Amino acid sequence: MGNCPPSRARVVVVGGGIVGCATAYHLARRGCTDVLVLERKSLTSGTTWHAAGLITQARPTEGMRRIVRQSLEVFHDLEAQTGVGFRRTGTIHLAATGDRWEELRRQASSVSAEGIETEILAPDEIQPLYPLLDPTGLVGGVYYPSDGRGNATDTTLALARAAKEAGVRILEKTAVTEVIVRGGLARGVRTEAGDVEAEYVVNCTGMWGRQFARNHAVTLPLQALEHYYIVTDDVPGLGSGLPTIKSPDDCAYVKDDAGKLLVGFFEPGSRPWNSRGIPGETEFATIPGEWDHVTPFFERVAARIPSIADIGIRLFFCGPESFTPDGVYHLGEVPGVRNYLAAAGFNSVGFLSGPGAGKYIADWIVDGHAPFALTE
CATH class of the missing domain: 3.50.50.60 (FAD/NAD(P)-binding domain)
Incomplete structure:
Protein backbone atom coordinates (compact mmCIF):
# COMPACT_ATOMS: atom_id res chain seq x y z
CA MET A 1 0.00 0.00 0.00
CA GLY A 53 22.02 11.71 -21.06
CA LEU A 54 22.70 12.62 -24.70
CA ILE A 55 21.14 15.84 -26.00
CA THR A 56 21.12 15.79 -29.80
CA GLN A 57 19.11 18.09 -32.05
CA ALA A 58 19.18 16.03 -35.26
CA ARG A 59 15.59 14.79 -35.07
CA PRO A 60 13.57 13.64 -38.10
CA THR A 61 10.73 16.21 -38.07
CA GLU A 62 10.38 19.91 -37.36
CA GLY A 63 7.95 19.14 -34.53
CA MET A 64 10.39 16.80 -32.81
CA ARG A 65 13.20 19.32 -33.19
CA ARG A 66 10.97 21.94 -31.63
CA ILE A 67 10.39 19.60 -28.67
CA VAL A 68 14.16 19.30 -28.22
CA ARG A 69 14.60 23.07 -28.42
CA GLN A 70 12.04 23.39 -25.63
CA SER A 71 14.04 20.83 -23.65
CA LEU A 72 17.21 22.85 -24.18
CA GLU A 73 15.52 25.90 -22.69
CA VAL A 74 14.73 23.86 -19.57
CA PHE A 75 18.27 22.47 -19.34
CA HIS A 76 19.74 25.95 -19.55
CA ASP A 77 17.27 27.32 -16.99
CA LEU A 78 18.03 24.53 -14.54
CA GLU A 79 21.75 25.02 -15.02
CA ALA A 80 21.42 28.71 -14.19
CA GLN A 81 19.13 28.09 -11.20
CA THR A 82 20.56 24.92 -9.67
CA GLY A 83 23.80 24.00 -11.41
CA VAL A 84 22.08 20.89 -12.81
CA GLY A 85 21.36 20.84 -16.49
CA PHE A 86 23.39 21.01 -19.65
CA ARG A 87 27.01 20.58 -20.66
CA ARG A 88 27.83 21.57 -24.22
CA THR A 89 30.08 19.05 -25.96
CA GLY A 90 28.75 18.77 -29.50
CA THR A 91 27.90 15.67 -31.49
CA ILE A 92 29.55 14.25 -34.62
CA HIS A 93 27.34 12.08 -36.83
CA LEU A 94 29.45 9.75 -38.99
CA ALA A 95 28.73 8.42 -42.47
CA ALA A 96 30.47 5.29 -43.77
CA THR A 97 28.38 4.92 -46.95
CA GLY A 98 27.26 7.21 -49.73
CA ASP A 99 23.60 6.74 -48.85
CA ARG A 100 24.25 7.66 -45.21
CA TRP A 101 26.25 10.70 -46.27
CA GLU A 102 23.36 11.93 -48.41
CA GLU A 103 20.95 11.37 -45.50
CA LEU A 104 23.12 13.28 -43.02
CA ARG A 105 23.65 16.21 -45.38
CA ARG A 106 19.93 16.48 -46.11
CA GLN A 107 19.21 16.44 -42.40
CA ALA A 108 21.83 19.11 -41.80
CA SER A 109 20.25 21.28 -44.48
CA SER A 110 16.82 20.96 -42.85
CA VAL A 111 17.97 21.77 -39.32
CA SER A 112 20.22 24.62 -40.46
CA ALA A 113 17.15 26.33 -41.89
CA GLU A 114 15.74 26.32 -38.35
CA GLY A 115 18.82 27.98 -36.88
CA ILE A 116 20.56 24.86 -35.55
CA GLU A 117 24.32 25.16 -36.03
CA THR A 118 25.96 22.47 -38.20
CA GLU A 119 29.33 21.90 -39.84
CA ILE A 120 29.92 19.51 -42.75
CA LEU A 121 33.20 17.65 -42.18
CA ALA A 122 35.48 15.78 -44.57
CA PRO A 123 37.02 12.62 -43.05
CA ASP A 124 40.34 14.36 -42.31
CA GLU A 125 38.47 17.13 -40.46
CA ILE A 126 36.88 14.72 -37.97
CA GLN A 127 40.00 13.48 -36.20
CA PRO A 128 41.12 16.90 -34.89
CA LEU A 129 37.77 17.10 -33.09
CA TYR A 130 37.99 13.50 -31.88
CA PRO A 131 41.63 12.34 -31.78
CA LEU A 132 40.77 8.73 -30.82
CA LEU A 133 38.89 8.20 -34.06
CA ASP A 134 40.34 6.45 -37.11
CA PRO A 135 38.63 8.10 -40.11
CA THR A 136 39.52 5.23 -42.47
CA GLY A 137 36.45 4.21 -44.45
CA LEU A 138 34.41 7.27 -43.58
CA VAL A 139 32.76 9.38 -46.26
CA GLY A 140 32.22 12.36 -43.98
CA GLY A 141 30.55 13.66 -40.86
CA VAL A 142 28.22 16.36 -39.63
CA TYR A 143 29.12 18.25 -36.47
CA TYR A 144 26.46 19.79 -34.22
CA PRO A 145 28.50 22.05 -31.90
CA SER A 146 25.59 23.11 -29.70
CA ASP A 147 24.58 19.58 -28.69
CA GLY A 148 25.55 18.32 -25.28
CA ARG A 149 24.79 16.09 -22.31
CA GLY A 150 23.12 16.06 -18.95
CA ASN A 151 22.36 13.78 -16.03
CA LEU A 222 4.81 0.28 -27.41
CA GLN A 223 7.15 -2.43 -26.17
CA ALA A 224 10.15 -2.57 -23.86
CA LEU A 225 13.27 -3.78 -25.69
CA GLU A 226 16.74 -4.63 -24.48
CA HIS A 227 19.22 -1.75 -24.72
CA TYR A 228 22.95 -2.36 -24.23
CA TYR A 229 25.90 -0.20 -23.35
CA ILE A 230 29.36 -0.82 -21.99
CA VAL A 231 31.64 1.41 -19.95
CA THR A 232 35.39 0.94 -20.35
CA ASP A 233 38.12 1.18 -17.76
CA ASP A 234 39.96 4.50 -17.53
CA VAL A 235 41.37 5.71 -20.84
CA PRO A 236 44.80 7.32 -20.33
CA GLY A 237 44.81 10.97 -21.37
CA LEU A 238 41.16 10.96 -22.40
CA GLY A 239 40.22 14.19 -20.67
CA SER A 240 36.59 15.28 -20.81
CA GLY A 241 34.19 17.16 -23.02
CA LEU A 242 34.87 15.35 -26.29
CA PRO A 243 31.98 15.42 -28.76
CA THR A 244 29.56 12.53 -28.67
CA ILE A 245 30.07 10.17 -31.61
CA LYS A 246 26.97 8.80 -33.31
CA SER A 247 27.70 6.21 -35.96
CA PRO A 248 24.47 4.79 -37.41
CA ASP A 249 26.35 2.55 -39.82
CA ASP A 250 27.96 0.92 -36.78
CA CYS A 251 24.67 0.99 -34.81
CA ALA A 252 26.48 2.75 -31.97
CA TYR A 253 27.16 5.94 -30.04
CA VAL A 254 30.19 6.84 -27.91
CA LYS A 255 30.66 9.44 -25.19
CA ASP A 256 33.38 10.11 -22.63
CA ASP A 257 32.29 9.53 -19.06
CA ALA A 258 34.55 10.47 -16.10
CA GLY A 259 37.72 9.41 -17.87
CA LYS A 260 36.12 6.34 -19.41
CA LEU A 261 34.21 5.69 -22.62
CA LEU A 262 30.55 4.70 -22.71
CA VAL A 263 29.60 2.81 -25.87
CA GLY A 264 25.89 2.24 -26.51
CA PHE A 265 24.22 0.18 -29.20
CA PHE A 266 21.04 0.36 -31.28
CA GLU A 267 21.61 -2.91 -33.02
CA PRO A 268 19.15 -4.57 -35.42
CA GLY A 269 17.32 -7.48 -33.88
CA SER A 270 16.97 -5.94 -30.44
CA ARG A 271 14.93 -8.30 -28.32
CA PRO A 272 11.65 -7.61 -26.50
CA TRP A 273 11.56 -7.75 -22.72
CA ASN A 274 8.50 -9.00 -20.83
CA SER A 275 6.20 -8.67 -23.82
CA ARG A 276 3.32 -10.20 -21.87
CA GLY A 277 3.56 -7.60 -19.15
CA ILE A 278 6.19 -6.06 -16.89
CA PRO A 279 5.97 -7.44 -13.34
CA GLY A 280 4.43 -5.10 -10.80
CA GLU A 281 7.46 -5.15 -8.49
CA THR A 282 9.88 -3.99 -11.22
CA GLU A 283 12.08 -1.06 -10.17
CA PHE A 284 15.49 0.05 -11.47
CA ALA A 285 15.39 -3.01 -13.73
CA THR A 286 18.46 -4.53 -15.33
CA ILE A 287 18.59 -7.46 -17.74
CA PRO A 288 21.34 -10.11 -17.73
CA GLY A 289 21.97 -9.62 -21.45
CA GLU A 290 24.27 -11.63 -23.73
CA TRP A 291 27.71 -10.43 -24.75
CA ASP A 292 27.57 -12.43 -27.98
CA HIS A 293 24.53 -10.41 -29.07
CA VAL A 294 26.48 -7.13 -29.23
CA THR A 295 29.98 -8.46 -30.00
CA PRO A 296 29.75 -7.74 -33.77
CA PHE A 297 28.79 -4.14 -33.09
CA PHE A 298 31.43 -3.66 -30.41
CA GLU A 299 34.00 -4.89 -32.92
CA ARG A 300 32.83 -2.27 -35.42
CA VAL A 301 33.30 0.46 -32.82
CA ALA A 302 36.73 -0.92 -31.91
CA ALA A 303 37.72 -0.62 -35.57
CA ARG A 304 36.50 2.97 -35.57
CA ILE A 305 38.16 3.83 -32.21
CA PRO A 306 41.10 1.39 -32.03
CA SER A 307 42.15 2.20 -28.45
CA ILE A 308 38.92 0.61 -27.18
CA ALA A 309 40.25 -2.82 -28.12
CA ASP A 310 43.10 -2.48 -25.61
CA ILE A 311 41.04 -1.17 -22.68
CA GLY A 312 39.24 -3.32 -20.15
CA ILE A 313 35.49 -3.17 -19.64
CA ARG A 314 34.26 -1.79 -16.32
CA LEU A 315 30.53 -2.32 -16.88
CA PHE A 316 28.44 -4.41 -19.25
CA PHE A 317 24.89 -3.11 -18.99
CA CYS A 318 21.57 -4.20 -20.44
CA GLY A 319 18.35 -2.47 -19.45
CA PRO A 320 14.87 -1.93 -20.87
CA GLU A 321 13.83 0.98 -23.07
CA SER A 322 10.36 1.53 -24.56
CA PHE A 323 9.92 1.67 -28.33
CA THR A 324 6.96 2.26 -30.63
CA PRO A 325 6.29 0.46 -33.93
CA ASP A 326 6.97 3.53 -36.08
Whole structure:
Protein backbone atom coordinates (compact mmCIF):
# COMPACT_ATOMS: atom_id res chain seq x y z
CA MET A 1 0.00 0.00 0.00
CA GLY A 2 1.32 3.42 -0.91
CA ASN A 3 0.62 6.90 0.45
CA CYS A 4 -2.93 8.17 0.80
CA PRO A 5 -3.66 10.46 -2.15
CA PRO A 6 -6.08 13.39 -2.04
CA SER A 7 -9.62 12.84 -3.28
CA ARG A 8 -9.24 15.39 -6.06
CA ALA A 9 -6.73 17.25 -8.22
CA ARG A 10 -7.20 19.24 -11.39
CA VAL A 11 -4.47 17.24 -13.16
CA VAL A 12 -3.19 13.78 -12.27
CA VAL A 13 0.13 12.77 -13.84
CA VAL A 14 0.80 9.04 -13.73
CA GLY A 15 4.53 8.28 -13.69
CA GLY A 16 7.50 9.97 -12.07
CA GLY A 17 10.22 9.77 -14.69
CA ILE A 18 11.70 12.68 -16.62
CA VAL A 19 8.50 13.17 -18.65
CA GLY A 20 6.06 13.06 -15.74
CA CYS A 21 8.13 15.40 -13.57
CA ALA A 22 8.66 17.79 -16.50
CA THR A 23 4.89 17.88 -17.13
CA ALA A 24 4.28 18.82 -13.49
CA TYR A 25 7.06 21.42 -13.61
CA HIS A 26 5.63 23.14 -16.68
CA LEU A 27 2.07 23.05 -15.39
CA ALA A 28 3.28 24.84 -12.26
CA ARG A 29 5.13 27.40 -14.37
CA ARG A 30 1.89 28.07 -16.25
CA GLY A 31 0.13 28.70 -12.93
CA CYS A 32 -1.59 25.31 -12.67
CA THR A 33 -0.41 23.95 -9.32
CA ASP A 34 -3.39 21.71 -8.43
CA VAL A 35 -1.38 18.83 -9.83
CA LEU A 36 -0.79 15.37 -8.40
CA VAL A 37 2.06 13.15 -9.63
CA LEU A 38 1.64 9.48 -8.73
CA GLU A 39 4.65 7.17 -9.05
CA ARG A 40 4.25 3.44 -8.51
CA LYS A 41 7.76 3.01 -7.06
CA SER A 42 10.48 5.70 -6.90
CA LEU A 43 11.10 8.73 -9.11
CA THR A 44 13.29 7.81 -12.13
CA SER A 45 13.01 4.05 -11.40
CA GLY A 46 11.55 3.07 -14.79
CA THR A 47 14.06 3.87 -17.55
CA THR A 48 15.12 7.42 -16.67
CA TRP A 49 17.74 6.28 -14.18
CA HIS A 50 19.95 4.55 -16.76
CA ALA A 51 19.64 7.12 -19.58
CA ALA A 52 22.93 8.02 -21.25
CA GLY A 53 22.02 11.71 -21.06
CA LEU A 54 22.70 12.62 -24.70
CA ILE A 55 21.14 15.84 -26.00
CA THR A 56 21.12 15.79 -29.80
CA GLN A 57 19.11 18.09 -32.05
CA ALA A 58 19.18 16.03 -35.26
CA ARG A 59 15.59 14.79 -35.07
CA PRO A 60 13.57 13.64 -38.10
CA THR A 61 10.73 16.21 -38.07
CA GLU A 62 10.38 19.91 -37.36
CA GLY A 63 7.95 19.14 -34.53
CA MET A 64 10.39 16.80 -32.81
CA ARG A 65 13.20 19.32 -33.19
CA ARG A 66 10.97 21.94 -31.63
CA ILE A 67 10.39 19.60 -28.67
CA VAL A 68 14.16 19.30 -28.22
CA ARG A 69 14.60 23.07 -28.42
CA GLN A 70 12.04 23.39 -25.63
CA SER A 71 14.04 20.83 -23.65
CA LEU A 72 17.21 22.85 -24.18
CA GLU A 73 15.52 25.90 -22.69
CA VAL A 74 14.73 23.86 -19.57
CA PHE A 75 18.27 22.47 -19.34
CA HIS A 76 19.74 25.95 -19.55
CA ASP A 77 17.27 27.32 -16.99
CA LEU A 78 18.03 24.53 -14.54
CA GLU A 79 21.75 25.02 -15.02
CA ALA A 80 21.42 28.71 -14.19
CA GLN A 81 19.13 28.09 -11.20
CA THR A 82 20.56 24.92 -9.67
CA GLY A 83 23.80 24.00 -11.41
CA VAL A 84 22.08 20.89 -12.81
CA GLY A 85 21.36 20.84 -16.49
CA PHE A 86 23.39 21.01 -19.65
CA ARG A 87 27.01 20.58 -20.66
CA ARG A 88 27.83 21.57 -24.22
CA THR A 89 30.08 19.05 -25.96
CA GLY A 90 28.75 18.77 -29.50
CA THR A 91 27.90 15.67 -31.49
CA ILE A 92 29.55 14.25 -34.62
CA HIS A 93 27.34 12.08 -36.83
CA LEU A 94 29.45 9.75 -38.99
CA ALA A 95 28.73 8.42 -42.47
CA ALA A 96 30.47 5.29 -43.77
CA THR A 97 28.38 4.92 -46.95
CA GLY A 98 27.26 7.21 -49.73
CA ASP A 99 23.60 6.74 -48.85
CA ARG A 100 24.25 7.66 -45.21
CA TRP A 101 26.25 10.70 -46.27
CA GLU A 102 23.36 11.93 -48.41
CA GLU A 103 20.95 11.37 -45.50
CA LEU A 104 23.12 13.28 -43.02
CA ARG A 105 23.65 16.21 -45.38
CA ARG A 106 19.93 16.48 -46.11
CA GLN A 107 19.21 16.44 -42.40
CA ALA A 108 21.83 19.11 -41.80
CA SER A 109 20.25 21.28 -44.48
CA SER A 110 16.82 20.96 -42.85
CA VAL A 111 17.97 21.77 -39.32
CA SER A 112 20.22 24.62 -40.46
CA ALA A 113 17.15 26.33 -41.89
CA GLU A 114 15.74 26.32 -38.35
CA GLY A 115 18.82 27.98 -36.88
CA ILE A 116 20.56 24.86 -35.55
CA GLU A 117 24.32 25.16 -36.03
CA THR A 118 25.96 22.47 -38.20
CA GLU A 119 29.33 21.90 -39.84
CA ILE A 120 29.92 19.51 -42.75
CA LEU A 121 33.20 17.65 -42.18
CA ALA A 122 35.48 15.78 -44.57
CA PRO A 123 37.02 12.62 -43.05
CA ASP A 124 40.34 14.36 -42.31
CA GLU A 125 38.47 17.13 -40.46
CA ILE A 126 36.88 14.72 -37.97
CA GLN A 127 40.00 13.48 -36.20
CA PRO A 128 41.12 16.90 -34.89
CA LEU A 129 37.77 17.10 -33.09
CA TYR A 130 37.99 13.50 -31.88
CA PRO A 131 41.63 12.34 -31.78
CA LEU A 132 40.77 8.73 -30.82
CA LEU A 133 38.89 8.20 -34.06
CA ASP A 134 40.34 6.45 -37.11
CA PRO A 135 38.63 8.10 -40.11
CA THR A 136 39.52 5.23 -42.47
CA GLY A 137 36.45 4.21 -44.45
CA LEU A 138 34.41 7.27 -43.58
CA VAL A 139 32.76 9.38 -46.26
CA GLY A 140 32.22 12.36 -43.98
CA GLY A 141 30.55 13.66 -40.86
CA VAL A 142 28.22 16.36 -39.63
CA TYR A 143 29.12 18.25 -36.47
CA TYR A 144 26.46 19.79 -34.22
CA PRO A 145 28.50 22.05 -31.90
CA SER A 146 25.59 23.11 -29.70
CA ASP A 147 24.58 19.58 -28.69
CA GLY A 148 25.55 18.32 -25.28
CA ARG A 149 24.79 16.09 -22.31
CA GLY A 150 23.12 16.06 -18.95
CA ASN A 151 22.36 13.78 -16.03
CA ALA A 152 18.87 12.31 -16.31
CA THR A 153 18.38 11.49 -12.63
CA ASP A 154 19.67 14.84 -11.35
CA THR A 155 17.55 16.71 -13.92
CA THR A 156 14.39 14.78 -13.03
CA LEU A 157 14.84 15.34 -9.30
CA ALA A 158 15.50 19.05 -9.91
CA LEU A 159 12.27 19.32 -11.91
CA ALA A 160 10.36 17.47 -9.19
CA ARG A 161 11.81 19.69 -6.48
CA ALA A 162 10.88 22.88 -8.37
CA ALA A 163 7.35 21.58 -8.99
CA LYS A 164 6.87 20.72 -5.31
CA GLU A 165 8.12 24.12 -4.24
CA ALA A 166 5.43 25.64 -6.48
CA GLY A 167 2.69 23.56 -4.83
CA VAL A 168 2.55 20.34 -6.87
CA ARG A 169 2.03 17.16 -4.86
CA ILE A 170 4.21 14.15 -5.68
CA LEU A 171 3.52 10.76 -4.12
CA GLU A 172 5.86 7.81 -4.55
CA LYS A 173 5.01 4.18 -3.75
CA THR A 174 1.49 4.88 -5.00
CA ALA A 175 0.38 2.68 -7.86
CA VAL A 176 -2.40 3.73 -10.23
CA THR A 177 -4.38 0.75 -11.49
CA GLU A 178 -6.50 2.47 -14.13
CA VAL A 179 -7.87 5.71 -15.52
CA ILE A 180 -11.55 6.25 -14.74
CA VAL A 181 -13.38 6.96 -18.00
CA ARG A 182 -17.10 7.78 -18.21
CA GLY A 183 -18.93 9.00 -21.27
CA GLY A 184 -15.71 9.24 -23.30
CA LEU A 185 -14.16 11.61 -20.76
CA ALA A 186 -11.32 11.00 -18.30
CA ARG A 187 -12.73 11.55 -14.81
CA GLY A 188 -9.80 10.56 -12.60
CA VAL A 189 -7.69 7.58 -11.58
CA ARG A 190 -8.03 4.56 -9.36
CA THR A 191 -5.17 3.79 -6.98
CA GLU A 192 -4.54 1.06 -4.46
CA ALA A 193 -5.45 3.61 -1.78
CA GLY A 194 -8.61 4.99 -3.37
CA ASP A 195 -9.94 7.01 -6.30
CA VAL A 196 -8.78 10.50 -7.25
CA GLU A 197 -11.15 12.73 -9.21
CA ALA A 198 -9.46 14.85 -11.91
CA GLU A 199 -10.23 17.06 -14.89
CA TYR A 200 -7.18 15.80 -16.79
CA VAL A 201 -5.10 12.63 -16.63
CA VAL A 202 -1.65 12.33 -18.21
CA ASN A 203 -0.17 8.90 -18.91
CA CYS A 204 3.60 9.19 -18.44
CA THR A 205 4.09 5.53 -17.54
CA GLY A 206 6.94 4.88 -19.97
CA MET A 207 7.53 1.23 -20.74
CA TRP A 208 4.38 0.34 -18.76
CA GLY A 209 2.30 2.51 -21.12
CA ARG A 210 0.74 -0.27 -23.17
CA GLN A 211 -0.28 -2.53 -20.31
CA PHE A 212 -1.42 0.39 -18.16
CA ALA A 213 -3.62 1.78 -20.95
CA ARG A 214 -5.03 -1.67 -21.64
CA ASN A 215 -6.54 -1.67 -18.12
CA HIS A 216 -9.03 0.96 -19.28
CA ALA A 217 -9.54 -0.30 -22.85
CA VAL A 218 -7.09 2.09 -24.53
CA THR A 219 -4.55 0.94 -27.12
CA LEU A 220 -1.09 2.50 -26.79
CA PRO A 221 1.35 0.55 -28.96
CA LEU A 222 4.81 0.28 -27.41
CA GLN A 223 7.15 -2.43 -26.17
CA ALA A 224 10.15 -2.57 -23.86
CA LEU A 225 13.27 -3.78 -25.69
CA GLU A 226 16.74 -4.63 -24.48
CA HIS A 227 19.22 -1.75 -24.72
CA TYR A 228 22.95 -2.36 -24.23
CA TYR A 229 25.90 -0.20 -23.35
CA ILE A 230 29.36 -0.82 -21.99
CA VAL A 231 31.64 1.41 -19.95
CA THR A 232 35.39 0.94 -20.35
CA ASP A 233 38.12 1.18 -17.76
CA ASP A 234 39.96 4.50 -17.53
CA VAL A 235 41.37 5.71 -20.84
CA PRO A 236 44.80 7.32 -20.33
CA GLY A 237 44.81 10.97 -21.37
CA LEU A 238 41.16 10.96 -22.40
CA GLY A 239 40.22 14.19 -20.67
CA SER A 240 36.59 15.28 -20.81
CA GLY A 241 34.19 17.16 -23.02
CA LEU A 242 34.87 15.35 -26.29
CA PRO A 243 31.98 15.42 -28.76
CA THR A 244 29.56 12.53 -28.67
CA ILE A 245 30.07 10.17 -31.61
CA LYS A 246 26.97 8.80 -33.31
CA SER A 247 27.70 6.21 -35.96
CA PRO A 248 24.47 4.79 -37.41
CA ASP A 249 26.35 2.55 -39.82
CA ASP A 250 27.96 0.92 -36.78
CA CYS A 251 24.67 0.99 -34.81
CA ALA A 252 26.48 2.75 -31.97
CA TYR A 253 27.16 5.94 -30.04
CA VAL A 254 30.19 6.84 -27.91
CA LYS A 255 30.66 9.44 -25.19
CA ASP A 256 33.38 10.11 -22.63
CA ASP A 257 32.29 9.53 -19.06
CA ALA A 258 34.55 10.47 -16.10
CA GLY A 259 37.72 9.41 -17.87
CA LYS A 260 36.12 6.34 -19.41
CA LEU A 261 34.21 5.69 -22.62
CA LEU A 262 30.55 4.70 -22.71
CA VAL A 263 29.60 2.81 -25.87
CA GLY A 264 25.89 2.24 -26.51
CA PHE A 265 24.22 0.18 -29.20
CA PHE A 266 21.04 0.36 -31.28
CA GLU A 267 21.61 -2.91 -33.02
CA PRO A 268 19.15 -4.57 -35.42
CA GLY A 269 17.32 -7.48 -33.88
CA SER A 270 16.97 -5.94 -30.44
CA ARG A 271 14.93 -8.30 -28.32
CA PRO A 272 11.65 -7.61 -26.50
CA TRP A 273 11.56 -7.75 -22.72
CA ASN A 274 8.50 -9.00 -20.83
CA SER A 275 6.20 -8.67 -23.82
CA ARG A 276 3.32 -10.20 -21.87
CA GLY A 277 3.56 -7.60 -19.15
CA ILE A 278 6.19 -6.06 -16.89
CA PRO A 279 5.97 -7.44 -13.34
CA GLY A 280 4.43 -5.10 -10.80
CA GLU A 281 7.46 -5.15 -8.49
CA THR A 282 9.88 -3.99 -11.22
CA GLU A 283 12.08 -1.06 -10.17
CA PHE A 284 15.49 0.05 -11.47
CA ALA A 285 15.39 -3.01 -13.73
CA THR A 286 18.46 -4.53 -15.33
CA ILE A 287 18.59 -7.46 -17.74
CA PRO A 288 21.34 -10.11 -17.73
CA GLY A 289 21.97 -9.62 -21.45
CA GLU A 290 24.27 -11.63 -23.73
CA TRP A 291 27.71 -10.43 -24.75
CA ASP A 292 27.57 -12.43 -27.98
CA HIS A 293 24.53 -10.41 -29.07
CA VAL A 294 26.48 -7.13 -29.23
CA THR A 295 29.98 -8.46 -30.00
CA PRO A 296 29.75 -7.74 -33.77
CA PHE A 297 28.79 -4.14 -33.09
CA PHE A 298 31.43 -3.66 -30.41
CA GLU A 299 34.00 -4.89 -32.92
CA ARG A 300 32.83 -2.27 -35.42
CA VAL A 301 33.30 0.46 -32.82
CA ALA A 302 36.73 -0.92 -31.91
CA ALA A 303 37.72 -0.62 -35.57
CA ARG A 304 36.50 2.97 -35.57
CA ILE A 305 38.16 3.83 -32.21
CA PRO A 306 41.10 1.39 -32.03
CA SER A 307 42.15 2.20 -28.45
CA ILE A 308 38.92 0.61 -27.18
CA ALA A 309 40.25 -2.82 -28.12
CA ASP A 310 43.10 -2.48 -25.61
CA ILE A 311 41.04 -1.17 -22.68
CA GLY A 312 39.24 -3.32 -20.15
CA ILE A 313 35.49 -3.17 -19.64
CA ARG A 314 34.26 -1.79 -16.32
CA LEU A 315 30.53 -2.32 -16.88
CA PHE A 316 28.44 -4.41 -19.25
CA PHE A 317 24.89 -3.11 -18.99
CA CYS A 318 21.57 -4.20 -20.44
CA GLY A 319 18.35 -2.47 -19.45
CA PRO A 320 14.87 -1.93 -20.87
CA GLU A 321 13.83 0.98 -23.07
CA SER A 322 10.36 1.53 -24.56
CA PHE A 323 9.92 1.67 -28.33
CA THR A 324 6.96 2.26 -30.63
CA PRO A 325 6.29 0.46 -33.93
CA ASP A 326 6.97 3.53 -36.08
CA GLY A 327 9.70 5.11 -33.94
CA VAL A 328 7.50 8.12 -33.09
CA TYR A 329 6.54 8.72 -29.47
CA HIS A 330 2.97 9.06 -28.24
CA LEU A 331 2.35 12.69 -27.32
CA GLY A 332 -1.10 14.24 -27.09
CA GLU A 333 -4.71 13.38 -26.40
CA VAL A 334 -5.61 9.69 -26.50
CA PRO A 335 -8.07 9.04 -29.37
CA GLY A 336 -11.60 8.55 -28.15
CA VAL A 337 -11.04 9.82 -24.60
CA ARG A 338 -11.22 13.54 -23.95
CA ASN A 339 -8.91 15.09 -21.33
CA TYR A 340 -6.72 11.96 -21.28
CA LEU A 341 -3.26 12.70 -22.64
CA ALA A 342 -0.32 10.40 -23.21
CA ALA A 343 3.41 11.09 -23.22
CA ALA A 344 5.14 7.72 -23.54
CA GLY A 345 7.14 5.45 -25.83
CA PHE A 346 10.10 7.76 -26.37
CA ASN A 347 12.32 5.30 -28.27
CA SER A 348 15.36 5.96 -26.06
CA VAL A 349 15.18 9.76 -26.50
CA GLY A 350 13.11 10.40 -23.38
CA PHE A 351 15.75 12.45 -21.61
CA LEU A 352 16.43 14.87 -24.44
CA SER A 353 12.72 15.09 -25.37
CA GLY A 354 11.13 14.81 -21.92
CA PRO A 355 11.35 18.42 -20.70
CA GLY A 356 10.02 19.68 -24.05
CA ALA A 357 7.30 17.03 -24.13
CA GLY A 358 6.26 18.07 -20.62
CA LYS A 359 5.86 21.65 -21.84
CA TYR A 360 3.83 20.46 -24.83
CA ILE A 361 1.40 18.60 -22.55
CA ALA A 362 1.21 21.43 -20.02
CA ASP A 363 0.47 24.00 -22.73
CA TRP A 364 -2.20 21.71 -24.20
CA ILE A 365 -3.96 21.44 -20.81
CA VAL A 366 -3.74 25.12 -19.93
CA ASP A 367 -4.60 26.47 -23.40
CA GLY A 368 -7.07 23.75 -24.38
CA HIS A 369 -5.47 22.73 -27.68
CA ALA A 370 -2.31 21.24 -29.15
CA PRO A 371 0.51 23.81 -29.15
CA PHE A 372 1.77 22.78 -32.60
CA ALA A 373 1.78 19.84 -35.02
CA LEU A 374 4.31 17.10 -34.37
CA THR A 375 4.18 15.37 -37.76
CA GLU A 376 5.12 16.50 -41.25
